Amino acid sequence: MPLTVPTIDTSSYQDLFNQAVARIPVHTPEWTNFNKSDPGITIVGVLAFLTESILYRCNQIPDRNRLKFLSLLGVALTPASSAQGIVAFANANGPPAIFTLTPDLEVDAGQVPFRTEEGLDVLPIEAQVYFKQSYTPTDDTIQTYYSQLYASYTTPPQNTAITLYQLTMLGPGAASSVDLTSATTGLGPSNPVDGSVWIALLARQSDVADIESIRALIAGKTLTLGIVAGTSSSAAANVDLTPNPLGSTDLNSVLGFYMPAIDPSLTPPSYRRVTATPSGNVLSEPGTIEIVLPSVDQLDYWMSLDPLTAGAGEYPPALDDTTLAARVLTWIRVQVLSPTNVTIYWMGINVAEVTQLTHVVGEVLPNGTGAPDQIVSLAHPSVLPGSVSLVVSPSPGPAWQVIDDLMAAGPEVPVVDPSVPPGTMQPPKLPTNVYLLDPEAGALTFGDGTHGRRPAAGATMQVDYDYSAGADGNVEAGSINAGPALPSGVTVSNPVRTWGGSDAETPSDGEKQITRYLQHRDRLVTKSDFQAIARRTPGVSIGRVDVLPAFDPSLSPNAPGDAPGTVTLMVLPSSDPTNPNAPVPSQDFLNAIANWLDPRRLVTTEIILSGPSYLDVYLSIGISVVSGASVHDTIVAVQAAIQQFLSPLPPPGTAALPDTVPVVETTAPSLLQVDGGWPLSKAVVRLEVLAVASRVTNVLLVNDVLLSASTGESVDQIPIAGLQLPRLAGLSIVTGDPTDIDDVRGASATPASPTAPQVVPVPVIPEDC
Numbered sequence: 001m002p003l004t005v006p007t008i009d010t011s012s013y014q015d016l017f018n019q020a021v022a023r024i025p026v027h028t029p030e031w032t033n034f035n036k037s038d039p040g041i042t043i044v045g046v047l048a049f050l051t052e053s054i055l056y057r058c059n060q061i062p063d064r065n066r067l068k069f070l071s072l073l074g075v076a077l078t079p080a081s082s083a084q085g086i087v088a089f090a091n092a093n094g095p096p097a098i099f100t101l102t103p104d105l106e107v108d109a110g111q112v113p114f115r116t117e118e119g120l121d122v123l124p125i126e127a128q129v130y131f132k133q134s135y136t137p138t139d140d141t142i143q144t145y146y147s148q149l150y151a152s153y154t155t156p157p158q159n160t161a162i163t164l165y166q167l168t169m170l171g172p173g174a175a176s177s178v179d180l181t182s183a184t185t186g187l188g189p190s191n192p193v194d195g196s197v198w199i200a201l202l203a204r205q206s207d208v209a210d211i212e213s214i215r216a217l218i219a220g221k222t223l224t225l226g227i228v229a230g231t232s233s234s235a236a237a238n239v240d241l242t243p244n245p246l247g248s249t250d251l252n253s254v255l256g257f258y259m260p261a262i263d264p265s266l267t268p269p270s271y272r273r274v275t276a277t278p279s280g281n282v283l284s285e286p287g288t289i290e291i292v293l294p295s296v297d298q299l300d301y302w303m304s305l306d307p308l309t310a311g312a313g314e315y316p317p318a319l320d321d322t323t324l325a326a327r328v329l330t331w332i333r334v335q336v337l338s339p340t341n342v343t344i345y346w347m348g349i350n351v352a353e354v355t356q357l358t359h360v361v362g363e364v365l366p367n368g369t370g371a372p373d374q375i376v377s378l379a380h381p382s383v384l385p386g387s388v389s390l391v392v393s394p395s396p397g398p399a400w401q402v403i404d405d406l407m408a409a410g411p412e413v414p415v416v417d418p419s420v421p422p423g424t425m426q427p428p429k430l431p432t433n434v435y436l437l438d439p440e441a442g443a444l445t446f447g448d449g450t451h452g453r454r455p456a457a458g459a460t461m462q463v464d465y466d467y468s469a470g471a472d473g474n475v476e477a478g479s480i481n482a483g484p485a486l487p488s489g490v491t492v493s494n495p496v497r498t499w500g501g502s503d504a505e506t507p508s509d510g511e512k513q514i515t516r517y518l519q520h521r522d523r524l525v526t527k528s529d530f531q532a533i534a535r536r537t538p539g540v541s542i543g544r545v546d547v548l549p550a551f552d553p554s555l556s557p558n559a560p561g562d563a564p565g566t567v568t569l570m571v572l573p574s575s576d577p578t579n580p581n582a583p584v585p586s587q588d589f590l591n592a593i594a595n596w597l598d599p600r601r602l603v604t605t606e607i608i609l610s611g612p613s614y615l616d617v618y619l620s621i622g623i624s625v626v627s628g629a630s631v632h633d634t635i636v637a638v639q640a641a642i643q644q645f646l647s648p649l650p651p652p653g654t655a656a657l658p659d660t661v662p663v664v665e666t667t668a669p670s671l672l673q674v675d676g677g678w679p680l681s682k683a684v685v686r687l688e689v690l691a692v693a694s695r696v697t698n699v700l701l702v703n704d705v706l707l708s709a710s711t712g713e714s715v716d717q718i719p720i721a722g723l724q725l726p727r728l729a730g731l732s733i734v735t736g737d738p739t740d741i742d743d744v745r746g747a748s749a750t751p752a753s754p755t756a757p758q759v760v761p762v763p764v765i766p767e768d769c
Helices: 013-027 039-059 061-073 140-149 205-218 507-511 514-520 527-535 587-600 631-645 686-694 741-747
Strands: 084-090 099-101 106-109 112-116 120-122 125-134 160-170 196-203 222-230 255-261 270-274 276-278 287-292 328-336 343-349 351-356 358-365 375-377 389-393 434-438 443-446 460-467 491-493 542-549 566-573 606-610 613-625 699-708 724-735 758-763
Touching: 013 039, 084 112, 084 120, 084 222, 120 222, 125 343, 140 160, 160 343, 196 205, 196 343, 205 328, 222 351, 287 351, 527 542, 527 566, 527 587, 566 587, 587 606, 613 631, 613 686, 613 741, 631 686, 631 724, 686 699, 699 741, 724 741
Parallel strands: 160 758, 566 606, 613 724
Antiparallel strands: 084 351, 084 491, 099 120, 106 112, 112 351, 125 160, 125 196, 196 328, 222 287, 222 343, 255 270, 255 328, 276 287, 358 460, 375 443, 389 460, 434 443, 542 566, 613 699
16 A cells, blocks of 8 residues: 655644643633733744744655655656757848857856857858748639740640749748648648748848858858758647657758759759758757858859749749849758658758756865765756766865766775785776766765775865756747847847756655666566666657567577577667658667667676568558448548558557557567567468458458568468568559559559659749739
């Protein structure tokens, strides 16, 4: 049963006062004046007040005991975490010069300080982001009119179709987002007709008269783009900017950045691809991208174009505002290269990433006492691990360092190990100038002399460290607007809210971890230990963990139990922008988990981390639909059911099942799937696919199911072995008899017809000015 916290006494001041006054007639009958003006009553009130204070302190003893129990168990409370964000700098009114800002520059949101993660050049230019949003006229005569207007531009006319667009700006007060790949329209992210986002680099209004000198000034410089992107098609109001890293992503294989390559002899216009260097996985969390601008002779774009040419086809958008058009220096075109749904919510220039923290330099700690197990507290709790730098004077030996366990420290006075024979090399010397850090409490604990050096009596101690404001660092957009060290004329603002700040763990929350901690002591012993601890790897979002004891995938043949001392973990990220239906763990994803598990494994255990080996599967299904039901909706529902049935991940929002609840019994009991998704070592069976399709609403009958691998005829089942998982490479669902399986395999690799009409985007003039 749970233990309740006892309350020693609940008496309040008034209760104590009333009880004391009620006893007066019993002990001193001659005392008859109980008015407040009586000196005796005043004394009784003072004593009641003091007694209430003593009772309050006594009632804190249980909570203090609980904290002490947590400390003895070694369950440290999690410190506050720092908020992250991005800020954009601007030089709107200063001189036309490039300001170089160094890393670790302080910018403030009121009383909450932030620090930049990297340096950057603040270029004296501005930027606006546009996209060509699809426009469907309400009157068919408008489409006919533009088709006739651009008949001479589109060549040959019989093989060319035009699509109308309206130029839309991306940013606050404008379009909330742009989906570069989705085909949906209406609510949600807008869709460009050319699959591109266009960034106009503009000279400031005050520099229009000398625009060529601005081109020469920024040529060859590094432009820092900021981007807030995602891989879902949620509306901007539902966007969650909380970081969810998937490991490093090769940005240049997903997004292409292009700048004009001026060559009058080339029609349509050509573009030169520029290399983009991201700060991290900018498709998973807001970040920055560095682009080196070309030389001054290439920093240009097409001007003085024919009115029908400007903004049409592959040309950059034509700006209706002539004042704004005169400020354009050049354009940057952003396109998606891989089949990934990329949604962009914001882009800007002169951007840096920031972290919420406060520097403390040279804080003076109490002098050393020479006693063992000294504990000193810093002025501010919620210390950021890795930021503490301690100086003890006098102190022999190397600089003081943080250690995880004082029992691993050496004695402050060197001693000879009596267990080693004379003349034999002594064991390596253990560090002595070490201390334990409790970041949540901001406390430093020193050794007892036998394990770790004691600060000598009278030794002075100074410390530098960083601490976090926790959840107070989560501020809204525009809150970061000041910087004490910013150059004159340079301003700063955060275009989106900051994220990731959290307060320190409370003792009651820490108590909830006791059961988990006592089960495995943060050590990898049982299968459930591997499952639970791997899932708590910081910095990554794990979608699935399969634990295979005594299994080594590099040995062949090999089954679980054949490789004692080896444990294989098959891990998958919760999402993968590049391979959304068959996620693949990146090397950084695996390294993060490996670094987390390595210090927690047993010395005799070898851990192998791996992703799955996907086996392509092709399906062709013929169905009959209930009379009156929508054929299209039924086919879409069957497709979704089959995709989820063969998916390597559980359905979104489904929690992992306990390790003790097997979902599917397989021939190898140690391969029981516990995280959802397709189980390991389970064959893909044609009749199971038929059963899944038949359970979909409005499916009257499944006429037949054809199942095949990459080659060969249709089969009844496809065996799966080792770390293999099925990948649905081709799927055909039709009414009537199923499509021939060879056609399904061929259709998945058939390129678009070369005779398909060329689509030429052309701008439409707004009806209202």
